[in-house]
Amino acid sequence: MNQQKAEIAVLGAGSWGTALAMVLADNGHKVRLWSHNNEQVQEINHEHTNKKYLPEIILPELIVGHASLNDALTGIETVILAVPTKAIREVVGKMKAVATKPLTIAHVSKGIEPDTLMRISELIEEEMPKEFIKAIVVLSGPSHAEEVSLRYPTTVTVSSENMAAAEEIQDLFINQNYFRVYTNPDVIGVEIGGALKNIIALAAGITDGLGYGDNAKAALMTRGLAEISRLGTKMGANPLTFSGLTGIGDLIVTCTSVHSRNWRAGNMLGKGKSLEEVLDSMGMVVEGVRTTKAAYQLARKYDVKMPITFALYDVLFNGKNAKDAVDVLMSRGKTNEMEDLVNILGERNHEN
Ligand SMILES: NC(=O)C1=CN([C@@H]2O[C@H](COP(=O)(O)OP(=O)(O)OC[C@H]3O[C@@H](n4cnc5c(N)ncnc54)[C@H](OP(=O)(O)O)[C@@H]3O)[C@@H](O)[C@H]2O)C=CC1
Numbered sequence: 237m238n239q240q241k242a243e244i245a246v247l248g249a250g251s252w253g254t255a256l257a258m259v260l261a262d263n264g265h266k267v268r269l270w271s272h273n274n275e276q277v278q279e280i281n282h283e284h285t286n287k288k289y290l291p292e293i294i295l296p297e298l299i300v301g302h303a304s305l306n307d308a309l310t311g312i313e314t315v316i317l318a319v320p321t322k323a324i325r326e327v328v329g330k331m332k333a334v335a336t337k338p339l340t341i342a343h344v345s346k347g348i349e350p351d352t353l354m355r356i357s358e359l360i361e362e363e364m365p366k367e368f369i370k371a372i373v374v375l376s377g378p379s380h381a382e383e384v385s386l387r388y389p390t391t392v393t394v395s396s397e398n399m400a401a402a403e404e405i406q407d408l409f410i411n412q413n414y415f416r417v418y419t420n421p422d423v424i425g426v427e428i429g430g431a432l433k434n435i436i437a438l439a440a441g442i443t444d445g446l447g448y449g450d451n452a453k454a455a456l457m458t459r460g461l462a463e464i465s466r467l468g469t470k471m472g473a474n475p476l477t478f479s480g481l482t483g484i485g486d487l488i489v490t491c492t493s494v495h496s497r498n499w500r501a502g503n504m505l506g507k508g509k510s511l512e513e514v515l516d517s518m519g520m521v522v523e524g525v526r527t528t529k530a531a532y533q534l535a536r537k538y539d540v541k542m543p544i545t546f547a548l549y550d551v552l553f554n555g556k557n558a559k560d561a562v563d564v565l566m567s568r569g570k571t572n573e574m575e576d577l578v579n580i581l582g583e584r585n586h587e588n
Pocket residue numbers: 248249250251252253271272273289318319320321323326327344345346347379380381382519520521523
């Protein structure tokens with residue numbers, strides 16, 4: 237484990253890129269932390285802090301900030317891509333311009349691109365020429381940056397179509413004191429679970445903001461997982477992945493933690509703030525908003541029932557009142573808890 241010390245580029249110096257850079261540095265690896273903000277790079281190198289994103293933290297000296305992507309990537313074989321979903325195409329486009337050899341690209345973002353409906357590994361594959369891709373890996377799971385940077389015990393999962401590459405990323409990150417990394421070969425399930433839990437966290441924040449209780453939140457989490465599992469299974473995921481760290485695990489942490497940007501954004505919406513006011517006040521990415529649009533489109537494409545996603549879509553994009561949306565969910569026709577998933581599994585078995 238962590239046998240060889242490597243030099244790794246982390247692209248994106250927001251909360252998650254910085255916390256993951258700390259894990260790598262704690263494991264003895266040199267980290268080139270790239271940011272498109274030169275002032276932030278100066279702060280990282282001279283103050284060893286990143287106050288905007290992790291105000292309490294002192295960064296290990298093995299982390300060196302870079303404002304030039306070319307410098308950050310020269311001679312590097314492994315890249316951790318840690319920017320929001322909507323920046324992935326732009327940053328991979330810049331990587332392509334300076335890459336000189338095949339890279340293992342591990343992404344850690346949780347989203348789906350609206351309209352193209354692509355998962356992040358698919359976006360990377362589309363943007364990066366084949367000759368510069370050694371492997372694409374996803375790292376996901378219940379892991380708020382604020383807690384990882386305090387070295388609190390955390391578990392995540394890595395997945396790839398190239399499991400040897402996933403195991404290399406597992407070895408780079410695993411830390412027996414506080415960061416345990418599992419593998420799972422189900423890339424679709426891992427990416428869908430990580431992206432769609434943000435939708436349910438927004439909804440959980442809204443019901444908390446409305447003053448509804450723990451019953452409502454437990455219902456949202458459970459029925460939210462049911463609709464994520466239905467869609468993911470229809471898209472080809474292993475349904476068991478949704479009972480793992482990147483499914484229920486991440487759903488629990490994002491719906492219950494004060495660190496969650498998605499939950500906090502939902503909470504403000506439930507208290508009556510407009511979407512614009514909420515997003516303006518966050519200062520960090522709230523992935524669930526765009527992902528709601530993408531999941532709404534995916535549900536229509538795959539003909540899967542996703543009532544919570546549809547209700548949230550109406551609140552976010554059609555001006556529906558949040559309380560009315562909950563009323564609509566509660567007054568739906570009678571249904572069987574498991575039948576739809578069982579039917580999807582039946583159709584899949586029939587096709588195989
Ligand atoms: N925070 C967390 O606990 C976790 C986050 N994630 C996922 O990680 C991804 C990144 O999130 P997180 O770090 O939290 O986000 P933050 O909002 O904290 O930081 C985003 C970072 O990306 C930079 N960035 C944004 N757009 C671009 C661009 N076009 N080119 C270059 N850099 C850009 C931002 O720069 P600037 O400062 O200039 O805006 C900032 O440094 C998300 O998909 C999130 O879901 C996953 C697990 C945990």
